[in-house]
Amino acid sequence: MGHVSRATDLEPSLRRRKSYSLAGPTLAWALVPLGCSPCQEGASPREIAVAGYVSDRLCMGCHVEEAGGWRASHHDLAMQEATGQTVLADFEGARFDDGKVRALFLRDGDDFVCRTEGPDGKEHDFPVRYTFGVEPLQQYLIAFPGGRLQCLTIAWDTENERWFSLYPEDDFDPGDPLHWTGRQQNWNSMCADCHSTHLEKNYDPTTDSYATTWAALDVGCQACHGPGEEHLAWVTAAASGENASPSSSFGFRKRLARGQPGQVQTCAACHSLRMRLAEKIDREGEFHDSFMPELLRPGSYHADGQIDGEVYVYGSFVQSKMHTRGVVCSDCHDPHTLKPQAQGNALCLQCHSPYAPLERFETLAQKNYDSPEHHFHANGSSGSRCIECHMPAKTYMVVDPRHDHSLRVPRPDLSVEFGTPNACNGCHADRDAEWAAKQVETWYGPREELAYDDVLASARRNPFDAREALVTLAADANQPPVARATALELLAHLLPFGVDAKFDALADPAPDVRVAALIGLERLAPEERLAHVLPLVSDPVRAVRIQAARSLADLYPEGVPEHERKAVEDALLEFERAQTFSADQAPAHLNLGILQHALADPEGSLESYKKALELDPWFLPARFNLATLLSLMGKGNEAVDVLLAGVALSPQEPELHYSLGLALAEVQRFEEAADSLGRAADMRPEDARKQYNAGLALQRIERRKEAEVRLLKAHAQTPDDPSIVHALAVLFSQMQDWDRAQLYALELRAQLPEDKQVGALLRHIETKIAERAARIPHGKSNPLLKAE
Known part of the structure; x- marks a missing residue:
């Protein structure tokens, strides 16, 4: 956040x-700490029978090939009980000491034990209860009172077979949320629901404890396909000759096959940075009924939309042209093994080749992309690999490289202007971005039009200067909805400018666009909100209803028409329930x-x-x-x-x-x-508003020369901001530097020609200049106006 x-x-x-x-x-959504204070309440996490769910073994009896692919996959091994077969790390007296964190890893009979600093600052022996993940790293979970599981921040590097710290540059004391016993390392809330099937957190805020349960410890068949009981009933009916039409979705609530809208949304439930909006995930509903994904915000994404923080694929993939054209996860990944459908460039060449499948993707160019004529690198070199240019990787958790799924073209020209990373300099680290930008232009020619990444990068630096481009982007239905939604969120800071663009976007078919269009509208006059926002409290999508109700909350109840109050109240209650679920x-x-x-x-x-x-x-x-x-x-x-x-x-x-x-x-x-x-x-130093306010504070205590430096810097960064121009006109008036005061007052009048206060300020300055001129003896020139 x-x-x-x-x-x-x-x-x-x-x-x-x-x-x-x-x-x-x-x-x-924020990956926010939760807590590890000792509690006597709560219960150890455990498996329970859940209505509608069946044993995955029943699935595997029929779906043998799929089960074989899933077995030993990352989903299968997402979370396991700690045993001699599942623990990959060295617990035979191995020591870890990086000068900040110290641990000894031991065996105690069948138990795996970590001796390290606990929440009280003293060393204790902590038995490992579960493994978490499998490669390129494996983590280990420790049970604490109150039903908590805490994740050690020393993990096992499975490739290099070594213990390592997930925070090699930092040292966290007990009590810090990032200490392994702290709130940000709590499994129940931070990680659990995406490593097990049908996990229920069951947090009790009165005791600050958990009674977390799951239907299956790992990510099994029903984690993606949904409860299997109705499917088994369908199979039984079909086998007995009863009417069991395929139109029933084979007993599942959502189809995940290619061409079905459910696949990407089902994967996104875990493979996204998102805020959960409901305690129960609605598998039959729209993704935004259960989640609100993160927009392209600082800390999560670079200014042009490239991945920065841990955003888990979805937010980058929905920026891509591939997603827009209908590519889904299983086009590239086997949904059961999770491995790529083909190795190396062959994966991309399934579509991007002279034999492009135009029957499915009619806009594809049938040409040879696996050629130096396209990538300008020697065949077989790293530069000839599609993913090196179009899916650059960033390493998380020290050893885990993850590819950007926005599948974008390299933009070193944006690196030159905005300091964003680019694929070219990711390899050619000995060259600068200017060199890379010239190479790209030489090979492919100059760019002919602005794309959403140009606009968002400009707006991240200065929303005011990019305001017109933001409006254009917000209205462009050919651009990715997540980019348009980000533009609408940025426009919220510029209201009332852009309000018509927001009103238009309230009818957009994309839920995240409608949500973003609502952001900031709470600052509008009541009559405008009632006219434009009130209808959306009855939107079919929960995320939209919630945001609409929040935009009207200050009017509720008296300011809302009586016949609409129930809809506003219901939407506000939906929001409150979502927060109650996340009360930890x-x-x-x-x-x-x-x-x-x-x-x-x-x-x-x-x-x-x-x-x-x-x-x-x-x-x-x-x-x-x-x-x-x-x-x-x-x-x-x-x-x-x-x-x-x-x-x-x-x-x-x-x-x-x-x-x-x-x-x-x-x-x-x-x-x-x-x-x-x-x-x-x-x-x-790049933030003009901070320079501006620092200058005003210095001006207030009459440190005017220092104030001048700050305000001039702010003006150089945002010359079109009238508040900064006004501050300079006032400052130079206070310094009796009337010529420079007049210069900025004239600039201000050009920006705000109808403002009466500006006119009065300019007249005052011009009067002072006239008085000064009158004091100069007749026949003598004004040295301030003397020509060079």
Whole structure:
């Protein structure tokens, strides 16, 4: 989840000073810590009989070939009891010590034991209960009170047969969420539901404990196909000669064959970075009924949409032309072995060849791509491999390279302008991006039109300058919905500009586009929201209903027409239930706090933010919102204390220094505010808003020369921002540098020709210039106006 910053500037009097505003609603999934405090409640994770589910052995009796492929696959071995057959690591007295983390791995009869630092800071022997994963690394799960399983952060490298730390550059003390006993290493919430079949977390917030269960320990047949009981009934009926039409989907609730919409969505349930919207996953419904996938946000994706954080394939794949044209997961991956359908370039040449299957993909070019005429590298070299250029890999968890599935063309030209990575320099590390960009242009010619990655990269750097391009992208039905949705989310920060684009997108067929179109509309006038947003609380897709209701929450109930209140209430309850399911995660309490504030329950909101920080003191969005709410309640010094505590925990986080500076200014502690804002601006020199506010703080305490440096830097970065231009006009007026004040006042008038305050400011400056001219003796030239 991206950091949420306070929405206040230290603006001069050109416009009404903004009030502190709470962070907007967020539907972003965060890998958030959960907790490992000792509990007497809860129960050990276990297998139970689940209605509708049958033993996978019954599937394998008929589907022998599929079962053979699945057996020993990553799905089959996703999670296993720790035995001599399943544990791959060296537990025969092996030691690990990297100077920060120390562990001894032992055998105790049939048990596998790790002797290492526990939650109390002392060494203990911890028996391993389960293995987690199989290659290129295997992790190990330790049972704790309260039904918890915790994942060791020392893992086994299966290729090089060595123990290694998942955090080689870091050292986490007990109590830190990233310590292996901490909240971010908790299996029940962070990892469990994608490594077992029909897993139910069963978190009890009253005891902060779990009673987690599963239908099958591994990822079995029914994890993807759904409960098998009805399928067995269909098979039995068919075998007995009863009417069992294939139109019944063979007793399954969703078809996963090629050409069926269910396949990619079924895989995406696990292979995506997403927020879960319901306790029970609806396999018959739309993906967005159960999940809201992450958009192309900082930290998860690079500015152009390439993978950055761990995003688990789906979010990159849906950017691709292949997905748009109907390619599905099983076109490239065997759905049971999970291995590629063919090796090397042969996988891509199934379609991209002179014998392209036009009957399925009519836009394919029938040409030879496996040739130096296409890839400009020697056959057999790494540069001739399709995936090296079109699916560059990034390594996660130290030893696990994962390929970007957006299947994009290399864009070193974007690297030159925005600093994004590119496939060319991934191999040619001894050359710069300018060299690579020239090579690509020489081979393939200049690019003729902007693509979504150009627009999003520009907008990530400066949304204001990219505003027109964002509107165009949002409306372009030929672009990937995830890119259009990201554009609509970015437009939320520029409202009312782009509001018509958002209104138009509310009718888009793609659910994530409709959701993103709603983001930010809570700031519109009630009549506009009732006209445009209210119909979407009855949308067929849960993610859309929830976001629509949140956009109307501050109007509920009195401001909503009586006949529509039930629909709004139902959608809000859907949202609350989703947060209750995730009550072991700090973001759930953040989201509840935002909703409670909108529903005019500041005390409830305050408690929710505090609960979020109790679960995770490092969770910045909750800290920012708590400080903001305290400020709104007239408790500015308490807000400062909340942010100071955050700075003590995360002194290298620029947003904390920035928010602290704004909070200090709110309570008239301007000297301290200038220091904090200056630190934030130094940490993020490319952020014009931070330079701007640091400049305003310096201006307020009459350190005007320093303020000039900050404001000029902000203006150079965003010359079209009228608030920065206004600040410069005012600053130079205060310095009685009337010529430069006039220069910026004229620039401001060109930007805001109808603004009366701008006109008054310009007249004041021109009066001062006239008075100065009148004081110069007749016949003498003005040295300030003297020609060079």
